[in-house]
Structures are given as C-alpha cells and as structure tokens.
Amino acid sequence: MTLTLSHFSAALLFAVFASIVFGITQRSTSREQIRYGLYCFAMFVGGVFVAGWVMWFLRR
Amino acid sequence: MANSSSGKKSSETTENKAAPLTTMAVLAPAVGWLIPGAGHLIQRRWLRGGLLLGSIATMFVLGLLMQGHVYQPNGGDILDILGFVGDVGAGGLYIVTQAMNWGQGAISHATADYGTKYLIVAGLLNFISVADAYHIAVGKKP
Numbered sequence: 001m002t003l004t005l006s007h008f009s010a011a012l013l014f015a016v017f018a019s020i021v022f023g024i025t026q027r028s029t030s031r032e033q034i035r036y037g038l039y040c041f042a043m044f045v046g047g048v049f050v051a052g053w054v055m056w057f058l059r060r
Numbered sequence: 061m062a063n064s065s066s067g068k069k070s071s072e073t074t075e076n077k078a079a080p081l082t083t084m085a086v087l088a089p090a091v092g093w094l095i096p097g098a099g100h101l102i103q104r105r106w107l108r109g110g111l112l113l114g115s116i117a118t119m120f121v122l123g124l125l126m127q128g129h130v131y132q133p134n135g136g137d138i139l140d141i142l143g144f145v146g147d148v149g150a151g152g153l154y155i156v157t158q159a160m161n162w163g164q165g166a167i168s169h170a171t172a173d174y175g176t177k178y179l180i181v182a183g184l185l186n187f188i189s190v191a192d193a194y195h196i197a198v199g200k201k202p
Contacts, residue, residue: 003125017115025192
C-alpha cells in the first residue's frame with residue numbers, strides 16, 4: 001500500500017502532528033497547551049504559505 | 061574565603077535542586093521511548109499520552125506508507141548518521157520496522173522524500189515526549 005499526498009496536504013498533516021506534540025510538551029496547563037498548539041499550527045501553515053510565495057518570486 | 065564559602069553554598073543549593081532518582085524517573089523515559097506516549101500513560105496522563113501516541117505513531121506509519129527511507133545504523137555520511145539518530149527516536153516502531161525490513165526500497169517519487177522526513181521527525185518528536193515524561197516523573201511539570 002502506498003500513500004501519495006500532495007506537497008500541501010503532506011505539510012498540513014506534518015503541522016497537525018508536530019503542533020500537538022509541541023503543545024503538550026512545551027506548556028504545563030491544558031489551556032496553555034491548546035493555545036500553544038494552535039499557535040504552532042498557525043506558524044507552520046503560515047510558514048508554508050510564506051515559503052511558497054518566496055519560491056514563486058525566486059522562480060520568476 | 062568569602063568566595064569559597066559562597067561557592068560552597070551555591071553548590072549545595074544546586075545539589076538540593078537536583079531531581080530525585082525515583083523508579084518512575086527511570087521507567088517513564090524508557091517506556092516512553094519504546095512506545096511513544098507510554099511514559100505519560102503509566103503516569104496516568106491519559107489524554108496527553110493518547111495524543112502523543114496517536115500523533116507520533118500516525119506520523120511514523122504515514123512516513124512508511126509514503127515509502128520513506130528508514131536509515132540503518134551506519135558510520136558513513138553525517139546526514140545518514142543524523143537520519144539514523146532521528147529514526148531511532150521512535151523506539152519500538154523503529155525496531156519493528158527494522159525487523160520487518162520495511163522502508164528499504166528506492167525512493168521513486170517526490171513525496172517519498174516527505175515520508176523520510178516524517179519518519180525522522182516522528183522519532184525526534186518522541187525524544188521531546190520522552191523528556192516531557194521525565195519532567196513529569198521528577199515533578200518539574202504537573
């Protein structure tokens with residue numbers, strides 16, 4: 001069985017799992033963990049878009 | 061003289077702050093490395109342990125399904141060594157993968173490289189999870 005994801009969906013899944021682990025391990029209270037996890041997810045996804053646009057400009 | 065006494069005091073303070081070596085402080089990281097999230101589960105952090113297990117194991121399995129490359133123990137290229145260090149962080153998942161000889165095929169498409177990164181990062185995230193289990197065991201984290 002082989003799984004073929006697009007670049008974007010692979011990056012999105014990566015962001016989800018990494019954010020969950022970062023949220024749980026880097027903060028103490030449940031509220032802080034959720035907030036930090038969401039922050040990490042936003043940063044990951046934001047980074048994907050920024051990197052995408054940077055590469056688009058470099059290519060032109 | 062004053063310096064030496066203050067130095068002595070600071071070393072005593074450091075010794076007092078040192079984490080006690082309990083059975084759980086040894087067991088939780090070891091079990092957590094072998095089974096991702098289990099270090100939290102044996103300390104009754106059910107939700108955290110479950111989420112860590114789900115995230116790390118899913119990431120590892122997705123990496124394998126994407127035909128990612130699993131690094132063998134090696135003493136060659138530095139990137140291969142680092143890849144192995146990352147992979148071995150997944151503990152039991154890595155051992156099973158090696159036993160079944162998975163992840164050894166040639167990378168045939170672009171997203172397979174994502175698979176390789178998924179496998180490495182799953183292992184690295186498990187290292188963080190192990191450190192967290194240890195901090196809970198010694199009482200540095202609730």
